[in-house]
Amino acid sequence: MINFAQVGNDLYTGKRSIDFIKRQKTWYALSAVLIALALVGIFVKGLNFGIEFSGGSEFRVQGVTNSQGYEEKAQAAISKSGIEGNVISTIVGQDTVRVQSEAASDRTDEASAALAQQFGVDKSAVSASLIGPSWGQSVSQQAIRGLIVFLILVTIVMALYFRTWKMAVSGLVALLHDLVITVGIYALFGFEITPSSMIGFLTILGYSLYDTVVVFDKVRENTAEAFRTKRMTYSAAANLAVNQTLVRSINTTVVALLPIAAVLFVGFTLLGPGTLLDLSLALFIGIAVGAYSSIFIATPLLVDLRRNEPAVRELAKYVERHGAKPHVAGQQGSPEPAVVGADATGAASGTAAVSSVPSEGGARPVHKYAQPGPRNQPKRAPKSRR
Known part of the structure; x- marks a missing residue:
């Protein structure tokens, strides 16, 4: 059985290491495909924008005991009332059917009556609302x-905090990476984008930035x-940092995703479409993608941006x-670095080399060529003559 605590400790101390930096082309290629x-x-x-953005009529049929074939029933009722266009119907909760259609304020009563007849409920169990596109457009503009x-x-904050604009650029690229992939998943799978989804998109940017x-x-x-x-080199130090924070990033992501996954399960099985489901879906996708970008994109990109700096080279x-x-973080007793400028024989230019390790008790450094014996002992003061 894998001891995750030991693995995390080994990654932090450098006993084990995953080379994220040297494999940056692999991560870039994967992100490019996504x-x-x-x-x-x-x-x-x-x-797939919701009715809040496109505008239209929404009907909710409550008390439906038999939801089998609800899509065909909703389509037949809306067509019978004289409303043309696409009809979207979904089950909300246990006994409610939500029907969305083109806006038709003058056909609301006919559509409500037709829906009540199709689903076998009283007309009072059908509620209707007309939604204009201006509200959704206002939300989009504000977002x-x-x-x-x-x-x-x-x-600005990242450039000031880290004292380099390259870290700010790397973080910004990671944020845009997360946003594009999250919205793209919505498009590929046809998930409906609602104002709650827009709020979720903005929320995941904050989480990705934090990580x-x-x-x-x-x-x-x-x-x-x-x-x-x-x-150690700059890239080695950066790679060690990613390894040291890897377990923490995974743990934080898993802890954040578990309750969101529970909300998604309840939303899909019991509650049906709604604000809670839209928000949790955006958060689940965005947090997962944000954890990936923090580990595999942001730091390798930072190393590539700083690779040609004179100090790094x-x-x-x-x-x-x-x-x-490489120096292992937290390791005790690591030797001091060699004296800069010393040649292969240990002598610096025009100056005798001196050991950089002090003797016990904090005594003065001993010359490299010093020989043991009396000649190296301190001279005694001459006795005073009487």
């Missing part, structure tokens, strides 16, 4: 405006240590030249 499919769904198949403001603020910032914070800590000690050359071994 994004291409999403764009095909969005621009070819199209998005797009909020998205633009959100992305601008995120870019990415946690990983980036560890990347910043490890890479700063790498520049200071020169024990100099660090890589130094580590390669001196054969420094």
